Amino acid sequence: MSTDWAKAEVFSAKMVWLFSIIVIVSAFGFWYWGKTTMAKAFVWPLVVSGLFLVAVGAGLFLANKPRISQFEQACVSNPVSFVHQELQRTTKSQKDLATVFKVLPVLLVVSGLMILFLSSPNWRAIGITIGLLAVFLMAVDSNTDARNTIYHEQLKSLSNEYGRP
Numbered sequence: 001m002s003t004d005w006a007k008a009e010v011f012s013a014k015m016v017w018l019f020s021i022i023v024i025v026s027a028f029g030f031w032y033w034g035k036t037t038m039a040k041a042f043v044w045p046l047v048v049s050g051l052f053l054v055a056v057g058a059g060l061f062l063a064n065k066p067r068i069s070q071f072e073q074a075c076v077s078n079p080v081s082f083v084h085q086e087l088q089r090t091t092k093s094q095k096d097l098a099t100v101f102k103v104l105p106v107l108l109v110v111s112g113l114m115i116l117f118l119s120s121p122n123w124r125a126i127g128i129t130i131g132l133l134a135v136f137l138m139a140v141d142s143n144t145d146a147r148n149t150i151y152h153e154q155l156k157s158l159s160n161e162y163g164r165p
Contacts, residue, residue, distance in 0.1 A: 002071040002086060005151045006064045012140055013060035019136055020053035041121035045129035052133070080162045083155055090152040097145045104141070107134040 027046035030039050074082040107130055114127030 001151065001154050002075060002082075003068050005147060006067040006071060008147055009060060009064035009144070010068070012144060013057045013064065016053055016057035016060060016140060020050045020057060023053060023132075024050035038121045038125065041125035042129065045126045049129050049133045053136075056137075079158075083158045083162060087152070087155045087159055090148055090155060093148050094145075094152065097141060097148065100141050101138070101145070104134045104138050107131075108138075 023046050027043050027050060030042040030046065034040050034042070071082075074085075111127040111129075111131035111134065114130070115124050118124060118127065
């Protein structure tokens with residue numbers, strides 16, 4: 001169960017990387033083929049958000065790939081302690097995700113306001129790119145939240161079996 005969760009997180013990292021490649025290739029496309037001021041305005045916001053997504057994907061990958069083998073070892077050596085530690089970690093993750101789901105919608109609103117009220121192509125491109133990034137991260141984090149919730153409930157069930165509420 002724990003290794004499945006970690007493998008799913010690694011898969012999420014790969015999806016973030018795939019999207020980052022799409023965003024960076026889009027920036028290249030706007031740079032190479034874009035003829036209008038608006039098209040040219042997208043280049044840097046897309047490059048920056050693509051690089052940000054590369055970093056997010058790297059963080060997900062580097063945090064979770066080693067966990068696969070660590071989980072196997074920890075579960076075998078001391079399953080009760082492992083379940084307790086994972087319960088604490090998933091509880092913290094639930095709080096972090098609750099914060100993320102407050103911040104990302106605010107970013108989406110800010111991006112919408114930028115698009116509506118700022119007429120500069122650069123600011124509109126930044127607003128559109130921030131909105132794109134917020135929507136994508138909400139989609140990824142929605143799956144992460146669902147996975148974390150299920151995993152947390154499984155851990156609570158195991159903890160009750162071990163006699164530790």
